[in-house]
Amino acid sequence: MTGAVAMPRAWQGDAFSAALETVLHTPRLRLEPQRPEHADALFSLLGDARLYTHIPQEPPPSLDVLRERLALLSTRRSPQGDELWLNWVVRDAREGALLGRVQATVRADAPCYLAYEVFPAHWRRGIATEACRRAMHWLIDELQVEQFTAEVDSLNTASLRLLQRLGFRRVSLRANADRFKGRASDEWMLRLDAADFVRGCVASPASR
Numbered sequence: 001m002t003g004a005v006a007m008p009r010a011w012q013g014d015a016f017s018a019a020l021e022t023v024l025h026t027p028r029l030r031l032e033p034q035r036p037e038h039a040d041a042l043f044s045l046l047g048d049a050r051l052y053t054h055i056p057q058e059p060p061p062s063l064d065v066l067r068e069r070l071a072l073l074s075t076r077r078s079p080q081g082d083e084l085w086l087n088w089v090v091r092d093a094r095e096g097a098l099l100g101r102v103q104a105t106v107r108a109d110a111p112c113y114l115a116y117e118v119f120p121a122h123w124r125r126g127i128a129t130e131a132c133r134r135a136m137h138w139l140i141d142e143l144q145v146e147q148f149t150a151e152v153d154s155l156n157t158a159s160l161r162l163l164q165r166l167g168f169r170r171v172s173l174r175a176n177a178d179r180f181k182g183r184a185s186d187e188w189m190l191r192l193d194a195a196d197f198v199r200g201c202v203a204s205p206a207s208r
């Protein structure tokens, strides 16, 4: 037993790697696979402390650190190859302004972990809803994702509302799951079956 984790066969080959570079579109948005070249434009936006109120992370300490991080993530895979690390920057389709990011961690043997942020100037315009829906449809259509999961600080009302709007259900609450920003964090785990997501979108197609 080496403990080595094999990369799923379906994730191998140039065509698959090229598919991971697909730009996604919605009526208002353009989701571009994140690249190191995005670092300059992202750096000041990621410096806004309001993004980190309910998560342990902090703003990137320097542009170089951010660029290095984005270069690592641009491989779109974990070092062992058993996870896809997919990150999109979300732009206004008309003006080109950066509005936020969506992140998906995909494993062959586990639900797809979803995360997101929208820069504060654009909060409450339905950007996260529209961007997550588009990424989730792509993950289902192209990677055959069967279930999504998310973990959210219990005080993060905006994130919980977003997930509810997307159709997620709360599965469990873990008390003292983490400690950051000088307090203990209780954390909801939420889940959504891909089939339920697709059904929900058919039943109410307006993506706002």
Ligand SMILES: CC(C)(COP(=O)(O)OP(=O)(O)OC[C@H]1O[C@@H](n2cnc3c(N)ncnc32)[C@H](O)[C@@H]1OP(=O)(O)O)[C@@H](O)C(=O)NCCC(=O)NCCS
Pocket (backbone or CB within 6 Å): 050, 051, 052, 054, 055, 115, 116, 117, 118, 119, 122, 123, 124, 125, 126, 127, 128, 129, 130, 151, 152, 153, 156, 157, 158, 159, 161, 162, 165
């Ligand atoms: C969570 C976040 C991505 C939401 O982005 P957004 O583009 O403003 O969300 P939307 O406009 O698509 O709104 C989605 C739902 O959340 C609700 N919502 C958004 N911000 C809210 C707030 N501050 N308080 C209460 N509800 C809020 C919206 O009303 C909507 O629900 P509704 O349709 O039932 O009314 C954004 O607040 C954010 O980036 N927060 C900081 C980063 C973060 O915490 N990420 C999540 C880590 S788990």
